[in-house]
Amino acid sequence: MKKEINVKVNGTEHKIMVEPRELLVHLIRENLNLTGTHIGCDTTSCGACTILLDGKSVKSCTILAVQADGKEVSTVEGLATAEGLHPLQEGFHLNHGLHCGFCTPGMLMRSVELLKNNPHPTEEEIRWGISGNLCRCTGYNNIVKSIQYAAAKMRGEQTPSTEPEFV
Amino acid sequence: MIPETFEYSKASTVNEALQMMKDYGDEAKILAGGHSLIPMMKLRFASPSHLIDINGIKGLAYIKEEDSYLKIGALTREAELEHSKLIQNSYPIFKDVTKLIADPQVRNMGTIGGNLAHGDAANDHPAVMIAIRAEIEITGLKGNRIVPIDEFFFGFYMTAIQEGELLTEIRIPTPHPRTGSAYHKIERKVGDYATAGVAVQISLDENGICRYAGIGLTNVNTKPMRATRSEELLLGQEINQALIDQAAQLASEDCNPSSDLRGSEDFKRYLVGVLVKRMINKSIERIK
Numbered sequence: 079m080k081k082e083i084n085v086k087v088n089g090t091e092h093k094i095m096v097e098p099r100e101l102l103v104h105l106i107r108e109n110l111n112l113t114g115t116h117i118g119c120d121t122t123s124c125g126a127c128t129i130l131l132d133g134k135s136v137k138s139c140t141i142l143a144v145q146a147d148g149k150e151v152s153t154v155e156g157l158a159t160a161e162g163l164h165p166l167q168e169g170f171h172l173n174h175g176l177h178c179g180f181c182t183p184g185m186l187m188r189s190v191e192l193l194k195n196n197p198h199p200t201e202e203e204i205r206w207g208i209s210g211n212l213c214r215c216t217g218y219n220n221i222v223k224s225i226q227y228a229a230a231k232m233r234g235e236q237t238p239s240t241e242p243e244f245v
Numbered sequence: 246m247i248p249e250t251f252e253y254s255k256a257s258t259v260n261e262a263l264q265m266m267k268d269y270g271d272e273a274k275i276l277a278g279g280h281s282l283i284p285m286m287k288l289r290f291a292s293p294s295h296l297i298d299i300n301g302i303k304g305l306a307y308i309k310e311e312d313s314y315l316k317i318g319a320l321t322r323e324a325e326l327e328h329s330k331l332i333q334n335s336y337p338i339f340k341d342v343t344k345l346i347a348d349p350q351v352r353n354m355g356t357i358g359g360n361l362a363h364g365d366a367a368n369d370h371p372a373v374m375i376a377i378r379a380e381i382e383i384t385g386l387k388g389n390r391i392v393p394i395d396e397f398f399f400g401f402y403m404t405a406i407q408e409g410e411l412l413t414e415i416r417i418p419t420p421h422p423r424t425g426s427a428y429h430k431i432e433r434k435v436g437d438y439a440t441a442g443v444a445v446q447i448s449l450d451e452n453g454i455c456r457y458a459g460i461g462l463t464n465v466n467t468k469p470m471r472a473t474r475s476e477e478l479l480l481g482q483e484i485n486q487a488l489i490d491q492a493a494q495l496a497s498e499d500c501n502p503s504s505d506l507r508g509s510e511d512f513k514r515y516l517v518g519v520l521v522k523r524m525i526n527k528s529i530e531r532i533k
Contacts, residue, residue, distance in 0.1 A: 081253065098252065104247075120288065122283075122284050125350060137350045142253070142279070145298065209348045210351065210436060
């Protein structure tokens with residue numbers, strides 16, 4: 079039996095009828111057409127589906143849509159504002175933090191909570207912090223650099239150089 | 246994939262949840278964090294016809310010290326345990342274990358109650374609870390009861406929780422002042438289940454004699470396991486490397502790992518031996 083849920087997504091209220099078994103990631107992608115959030119595995123491993131639920135980063139493929147009733151969902155589409163890209167998006171752009179981009183929305187949303195809880199993370203803390211997000215392309219180093227760039231910018235500090243390192 | 250069709254109800258109190266369990270019978274499952282249940286339902290390894298969502302129940306998530314116990318509400322998320330200052334300072338084994346459970350996103354949803362109620366020897370908390378001799382509070386419509394950890398796990402996905410009952414609290418007896426504890430698991434990659442994991446808690450008196458030994462093993466037996474012979478070996482003794490080596494050897498012999506993608510039986514036995522040694526040493530190091 080379908081249930082009606084009320085969910086605020088990127089600041090907009092929605093009233094939607096869902097089957098209990100519908101996953102939150104499908105609500106986001108199919109009902110709301112927000113296809114920035116991706117489905118990458120079947121095993122809650124990859125993190126490509128990561129969004130913020132009431133500010134906490136969670137894997138939306140392992141949450142039922144009904145569990146979002148009365149809550150706020152933030153997806154990658156909500157990061158940029160009228161003023162421009164979110165510092166994390168700028169960081170990933172300038173530091174080559176993506177190749178195919180499939181893991182990127184999940185990385186971005188996870189990093190939002192990571193930096194909110196820890197505005198000055200060490201490299202090790204960043205690597206542990208994104209341990210729930212898999213990337214098959216980049217080898218993670220530029221993802222870490224992107225997050226470090228964004229963290230500095232969000233602290234109001236000088237951002238590290240975006241020049242590639244030649245070893 | 247996606248789960249089979251099911252009905253969904255949300256409980257706002259423990260009593261409401263218990264009444265719903267009575268009404269819907271054994272085809273109903275509790276939904277807390279859902280990060281053991283929903284993956285199983287997506288793969289259709291589990292198809293309960295009714296889910297009772299308990300995430301809205303207030304007062305089931307807490308971490309407090311009371312009456313010589315550390316009391317943790319069943320709905321406390323792993324992330325809350327991970328970031329709790331109380332836990333970080335006074336119960337180092339929790340700091341070890343929460344860091345190793347899955348990943349940050351899963352820890353935002355997963356609950357300690359769910360981790361234990363699932364009854365899976367591959368989960369990390371059971372071995373820790375065994376090492377620290379936790380007690381589990383189970384609540385039913387007729388009232389609540391306390392089950393010592395050694396009477397809690399019965400087998401694969403089977404615990405002392407009966408139909409119509411809910412795990413509501415975990416209580417840990419305040420350890421002796423000269424106590425150290427540690428947990429580690431070897432995994433193929435970050436977020437994986439344990440190839441093998443060992444939890445240890447040791448108390449020494451002023452003369453260096455061992456007054457308490459708790460050793461729990463992860464994922465090397467059909468149910469979470471206590472390394473009883475190893476504990477008995479250490480109790481009442483002054484602990485030295487030779488004794489630790491012996492305790493490690495006994496644990497390695499007594500466990501029952503299965504050969505699988507994570508490793509052969511021999512390899513897992515070997516890991517148990519290594520980890521028992523390391524965790525005993527680390528626990529003793531942590532005694533202030």
